[in-house]
Amino acid sequence: MVVTLTWALAATLLPPRAWPSAADRGGDGARRQVTGALARSLRSSGRAWASFERESLDPLSGSAVTFKGELVLELPDRVALSFASSGERLSLHGDGGEWLQPELRQMLVLGPPQVAAARLWWDALTGRRHPEGAVRRLSSGAFLLLSSPGQGSADSAWVWTDRRGLPVRLEVADETGGRQVFRFRDWRFSRARGREAFVVHAPPGYRVIEMP
Amino acid sequence: MSGASPRVLGPPLRPRLARLTPGRAALALAALVSLLLGACAPHLLAPPRLDGVARRAAYRAALSTREARGGVEADLALWIQWVSAGDLPGAQARLVLGAPDAFRLRIESMFGTALDVSARGDSITAYLPSRRLGMAIDSARDSLGLREVGRLGYRAWSADWDPPDSAWSAAVWEDTLLVVRWAEEDDSLQLAVGSGGRPVWAVLARDGGPGIRASYPEWAVWEGVRWPSLIEFEVASGDLEVTCRIRRVRFREHPDGPALAVRLPARAERLTPSALKRALEKLPRL
Numbered sequence: 001m002v003v004t005l006t007w008a009l010a011a012t013l014l015p016p017r018a019w020p021s022a023a024d025r026g027g028d029g030a031r032r033q034v035t036g037a038l039a040r041s042l043r044s045s046g047r048a049w050a051s052f053e054r055e056s057l058d059p060l061s062g063s064a065v066t067f068k069g070e071l072v073l074e075l076p077d078r079v080a081l082s083f084a085s086s087g088e089r090l091s092l093h094g095d096g097g098e099w100l101q102p103e104l105r106q107m108l109v110l111g112p113p114q115v116a117a118a119r120l121w122w123d124a125l126t127g128r129r130h131p132e133g134a135v136r137r138l139s140s141g142a143f144l145l146l147s148s149p150g151q152g153s154a155d156s157a158w159v160w161t162d163r164r165g166l167p168v169r170l171e172v173a174d175e176t177g178g179r180q181v182f183r184f185r186d187w188r189f190s191r192a193r194g195r196e197a198f199v200v201h202a203p204p205g206y207r208v209i210e211m212p
Numbered sequence: 213m214s215g216a217s218p219r220v221l222g223p224p225l226r227p228r229l230a231r232l233t234p235g236r237a238a239l240a241l242a243a244l245v246s247l248l249l250g251a252c253a254p255h256l257l258a259p260p261r262l263d264g265v266a267r268r269a270a271y272r273a274a275l276s277t278r279e280a281r282g283g284v285e286a287d288l289a290l291w292i293q294w295v296s297a298g299d300l301p302g303a304q305a306r307l308v309l310g311a312p313d314a315f316r317l318r319i320e321s322m323f324g325t326a327l328d329v330s331a332r333g334d335s336i337t338a339y340l341p342s343r344r345l346g347m348a349i350d351s352a353r354d355s356l357g358l359r360e361v362g363r364l365g366y367r368a369w370s371a372d373w374d375p376p377d378s379a380w381s382a383a384v385w386e387d388t389l390l391v392v393r394w395a396e397e398d399d400s401l402q403l404a405v406g407s408g409g410r411p412v413w414a415v416l417a418r419d420g421g422p423g424i425r426a427s428y429p430e431w432a433v434w435e436g437v438r439w440p441s442l443i444e445f446e447v448a449s450g451d452l453e454v455t456c457r458i459r460r461v462r463f464r465e466h467p468d469g470p471a472l473a474v475r476l477p478a479r480a481e482r483l484t485p486s487a488l489k490r491a492l493e494k495l496p497r498l
Contacts, residue, residue, distance in 0.1 A: 104289055106302050
């Protein structure tokens with residue numbers, strides 16, 4: 001059912017040339033292509049980071065909203081996103097994580113349920129885990145990742161890779177009309193800095209709330 | 213005239229100065245400077261207090277300006293204290309208002325949207341995307357005991373309280389506030405108007421139900437229109453308090469239908485109001 005609906009959604013969103021041929025549908029080959037280059041570079045260097053623009057369609061105004069930020073990845077399970085304009089930071093490490101929200105002067109300490117949902121697509125990009133093991137190659141450099149309805153509202157995402165195989169675009173849509181597009185550029189790799197570099201500490205005066 | 217020295221009352225000044233340590237001297241100097249600066253500073257004059265007629269006129273003029281805008285789109289920060297839900301984190305939200313009786317509130321979460329609620333007239337729709345749970349009620353009056361929920365939301369968010377002329381005539385002064393009381397069907401309303409003609413608080417009470425109080429302690433100007441920048445809602449039973457910091461306001465003449473309407477996806481599970489309330493109480497776990 002989920003797959004059917006997701007494909008129906010894809011039919012409305014993707015240009016015809018992006019539709020898969022029968023030979024493209026499936027499994028391990030597509031999985032290696034969508035994650036291979038990034039996973040290999042991460043394994044050999046330890047740390048990857050990229051600048052990104054996150055564009056989301058606001059269904060209330062009908063207009064696009066864009067934020068700039070930086071993504072940092074380290075194996076085996078560390079993800080950090082920071083947004084320059086708001087100072088917002090989301091960090092995931094192991095089963096824990098923090099979400100720093102300067103505009104609210106609060107930091108949420110995330111528990112395993114929130115972390116699992118938040119890291120779904122990032123894990124898929126690094127090859128650590130694929131939702132339901134479902135990856136579809138749509139065309140050269142375009143992939144569809146599928147998930148079952150879980151805690152997060154999105155159950156599918158599209159990934160585009162460049163000629164090196166590194167992600168240049170991640171698109172996540174949900175059924176309420178919300179839509180997020182991450183455009184990545186300037187992938188860089190360096191030595192890993194370890195878990196401590198991913199733990200966010202709340203500035204003085206912030207409210208710290210532990211999520212169950 | 214004799215050469216005798218004038219009589220000194222109390223210990224002479226020089227020995228007292230000599231006893232001052234550098235720290236005490238600095239304090240004394242600071243006190244003296246403060247005193248002099250205070251004496252020289254221009255005296256602040258309180259704005260003239262408007263009498264009842266002038267305050268009413270100022271209130272109506274400002275209300276007309278807000279009403280004339282028709283539609284509003286705003287970014288909010290929300291803090292909710294809800295007894296049955298425990299310690300809730302603050303949240304960011306988007307609000308759309310459509311005069312005279314429609315609103316939509318979309319509370320953001322880490323995954324996109326935590327809660328999306330819209331109301332128009334007597335109908336209300338709510339959706340929890342992360343749980344795929346929704347509620348759509350055509351008559352909130354029958355189901356929730358909330359008459360004209362869309363109008364109530366519009367009024368509360370935009371401070372759109374408009375007492376009839378007869379109520380203004382019977383308005384009373386309570387300290388510095390001009391308090392107006394009136395009735396609308398089963399509701400009794402109170403509005404306190406402060407100096408400058410701005411609403412300070414409004415209370416709506418309903419027979420058999422807890423009253424709702426909306427306070428407007430801070431205002432700001434957006435696009436030339438003065439609008440509440442801080443709104444506090446409180447249910448009289450004490451169960452629920454909501455503080456809204458308005459971060460940005462944009463005016464639109466006519467917000468279109470999609471902007472003001474939550475649509476429940478086909479596969480959303482439709483709940484009763486009480487079941488949705490139970491789901492909302494678990495919202496911080498999402």
